[in-house]
Amino acid sequence: MSRTRIHYPNMAVAVANGASFDDSKGSMKNLDRVQALSFNVEANRQQPTEVGSFGFVANQVMQSPDVNLEIEYLLSDGDNERNLGLYVNDGNNSGWKGIFSDMTLNNLDRVDDTLDFLVLGAGEGEDINFNPDFDDADILGFGNCYLNNYRLSMDVDSFPSVQISMVGSNMNFQKFDVNKSSDLPSVNSYLGKTRTEDDNHPSFGRFSSTSLNPDIIKPYRNGISVPAFSRGDVKITIYEDLTDGGERSIGGNKLIEYDKAHIQSLEMNMQFNRKDIRGFGRNFVGDRKIRYPVLSSMSMNLLPREFEQGELKDILTHDKAYSISMQFFYPYSRGITNIYAGDDILGYRKGAQDCSKENALVLGVIYKGAQLVSHNFDLNIGSNMTSSVSFEVDTTPNAKPFRGVYMYDGNLMLTREEIEITDLLNGLIKTEEGDENILI
Numbered sequence: 001m002s003r004t005r006i007h008y009p010n011m012a013v014a015v016a017n018g019a020s021f022d023d024s025k026g027s028m029k030n031l032d033r034v035q036a037l038s039f040n041v042e043a044n045r046q047q048p049t050e051v052g053s054f055g056f057v058a059n060q061v062m063q064s065p066d067v068n069l070e071i072e073y074l075l076s077d078g079d080n081e082r083n084l085g086l087y088v089n090d091g092n093n094s095g096w097k098g099i100f101s102d103m104t105l106n107n108l109d110r111v112d113d114t115l116d117f118l119v120l121g122a123g124e125g126e127d128i129n130f131n132p133d134f135d136d137a138d139i140l141g142f143g144n145c146y147l148n149n150y151r152l153s154m155d156v157d158s159f160p161s162v163q164i165s166m167v168g169s170n171m172n173f174q175k176f177d178v179n180k181s182s183d184l185p186s187v188n189s190y191l192g193k194t195r196t197e198d199d200n201h202p203s204f205g206r207f208s209s210t211s212l213n214p215d216i217i218k219p220y221r222n223g224i225s226v227p228a229f230s231r232g233d234v235k236i237t238i239y240e241d242l243t244d245g246g247e248r249s250i251g252g253n254k255l256i257e258y259d260k261a262h263i264q265s266l267e268m269n270m271q272f273n274r275k276d277i278r279g280f281g282r283n284f285v286g287d288r289k290i291r292y293p294v295l296s297s298m299s300m301n302l303l304p305r306e307f308e309q310g311e312l313k314d315i316l317t318h319d320k321a322y323s324i325s326m327q328f329f330y331p332y333s334r335g336i337t338n339i340y341a342g343d344d345i346l347g348y349r350k351g352a353q354d355c356s357k358e359n360a361l362v363l364g365v366i367y368k369g370a371q372l373v374s375h376n377f378d379l380n381i382g383s384n385m386t387s388s389v390s391f392e393v394d395t396t397p398n399a400k401p402f403r404g405v406y407m408y409d410g411n412l413m414l415t416r417e418e419i420e421i422t423d424l425l426n427g428l429i430k431t432e433e434g435d436e437n438i439l440i
Contacts, residue, residue, distance in 0.1 A: 010121050012128045012217040013037065013071065015083050018116040018143055018186030018195065022202035027211040028118070029083040030218070032226050033074035035161065037119065039142065040068050041171060064284050067168040069117065069142050075152065075160040075328065076226040078363050078409045084147070084164065085113055088363075089408040098395060098404040099365075100270065100294075103147065107290045115166070116186045117142040118207075120176075120217070129217055133209060135178035141185030144169035146288045148272050152365070155265035155301075156231045160328070167274075169284045170194075181206040192282030227330055227362055235327045236263050262303040264386075266326070268367065270296040270395065270405065292396050296405050298324065298367055299390040304377070321403075322391060324367040362409070369393050369403025 013031040021027050043065050047056045073080055078088040087097045106113045121138035122128040131137065145166040154160035172185045184205050188198045195205025227233075274288040370391035379385040395404040 004124060006121060009127045009129075010123070011037075012120045014118045014120065014212070014216055016116050016118075016207075016211070017085070017113055018184055019112040019114065019188075020202060021116070021184060021207065021211070023181075023207050023211045025210060025213060027203075028207070028213075028216050029079075030216045031071065031073055031080055031083065032076055033080075033228060034071060035074060036070075036072040038070045039140075039171075041065050063278070064169060066285075067142055067145075067171045069145060069166045069168060070163065071117075071166075072161055072163045074228045075154075075162055075363070076228060078407060079226070080162070081407060085115065086150075086407070089406060096406055096408070099407045100150075100395060100405070104290055104294070104396075107287075110287065112189070114143075114168075114186065114189075115145045116184055117145060118185070118212070120212075131214060133178045133214060134176050134212060137176045139172075139174040139176050139182065141170075141172040141174065141183075142166075142168045143171065143184065143186030144189055144284070146272075146274065148274065149270065151267065151269045153265070153267040154234065159228050159230065160234065167288065176212070178209045181208040187284050189282075189284050189286050192279075192284055192286075227328075229328045229362075233329045235325075235329070236266065237325045237327075239323045239325070262305070264301045264303060266298070266300040268296065268298045268365070268405070270294065294395050295392050296367075296395045297373070297390065297392045298370060299388060302387045302389065304385050304387045320372070322370045322372070324370060324391070326365040326367075327361060328363045329361055364408045366406040366408070367391070367393065368406060 011034075013034050014028045015031055016028050044063060049055070050057050081099070082088050085103050086099050087102050088099070089096045103113070119140040119142075120128055120131075120134060121140070122131050122134075123136070128137075145168040147164060147166055149163075149165040151163045152160065153163070168185075169189060170185050170187050172183060174182050176182060184195045184203070184207055187194050188201070191198060195201050198205060272294060273291040275291055276285050277287040277289060279286055370393045373390040373392050374388075375390075376388045377385065378387075393403050393405070
């Protein structure tokens with residue numbers, strides 16, 4: 001394939017679980033709305049010297065280099081998160097799970113659910129979405145990728161976006177032949193050898209046109225393009241935790257009144273600290289264990305309008321917890337009907353719904369049990385007062401009391417007015433016994 005440049009319409013990103021990949025249709029999933037991708041590889045060379053010599057005794061790579069991969073995409077309907085191994089609650093379960101619960105618990109149980117990424121490149125002047133079979137497409141493969149960081153960010157002048165950072169154990173460059181199979185980029189990290197040398201692997205470490213079919217990179221759901229959200233489609237609300245037993249505040253900007261705190265930007269960040277596990281006789285990292293506890297941070301910038309009374313010293317005796325709700329709705333301007341008309345998948349209401357009027361819920365995020373870390377104010381001549389506030393929450397699996405980060409989809413086509421986050425939490429989120437509701 002000859003080209004003078006690589007341009008964004010030429011590229012698409014597919015993802016799969018390398019350990020359980022079986023080369024069937026659907027084994028590869030598309031990442032929608034990808035905006036940016038970057039990667040780097042550094043060879044970790046050992047360069048010992050010796051007495052009586054100016055030069056190196058050796059200049060040798062002693063272990064397989066790590067591959068650092070970063071991908072940015074626009075937040076949409078939660079399918080990207082599902083394809084990345086994160087948990088999106090769909091309303092079918094009585095007890096909810098945190099967005100990172102499966103990933104962290106699998107890591108504790110040594111379940112290999114690392115991801116493989118394939119970056120497909122079409123020819124010069126071609127749109128990868130309309131490639132009939134990807135024959136002769138260039139492929140960049142990234143294997144055994146572990147999530148290091150998940151960051152959700154938004155402000156009033158841009159689309160909400162997600163940035164993920166991963167570290168992998170292998171990478172390959174290939175040219176796809178529709179008549180042949182190609183090597184997966186991942187390795188069997190526990191055995192220390194490539195997938196193609198592992199006779200027990202479901203697809204023997206190979207993928208073909210069966211799984212890599214053109215349908216995987218059509219960014220549509222039921223014939224409708226997946227949504228991207230603008231400022232009018234996002235609702236952010238902050239609630240005080242009713243279980244803290246205190247009404248006093250340290251004062252300052254009113255956080256719990258949405259109309260008194262104009263949020264300008266928000267960023268949620270979860271960073272995993274990992275420990276690489278290596279062993280004699282292995283060339284690859286056997287595992288990258290998550291080190292606990294795991295803290296998730298959130299920061300937001302606001303325009304203060306009113307202040308509430310209080311003193312800073314009250315944080316010692318009346319330390320409040322907050323829950324932050326982010327809800328994303330279909331845009332009013334879409335003018336489309338319910339894309340699930342006549343389909344009861346995931347419990348969606350049957351029949352046509354005019355989303356341009358109902359502005360139906362697509363996705364929600366709950367940041368539960370957050371505690372204040374810092375609150376800063378800034379005022380300059382010629383501008384409005386600004387405030388920045390930071391929270392953090394312990395997102396360790398099964399942490400007590402109930403707290404963490406939770407993502408859910410619109411399991412009913414409900415209007416903005418019909419969805420009350422307090423009802424959602426009090427009615428759907430339950431204890432492990434499933435009997436008592438846990439108040440927000």
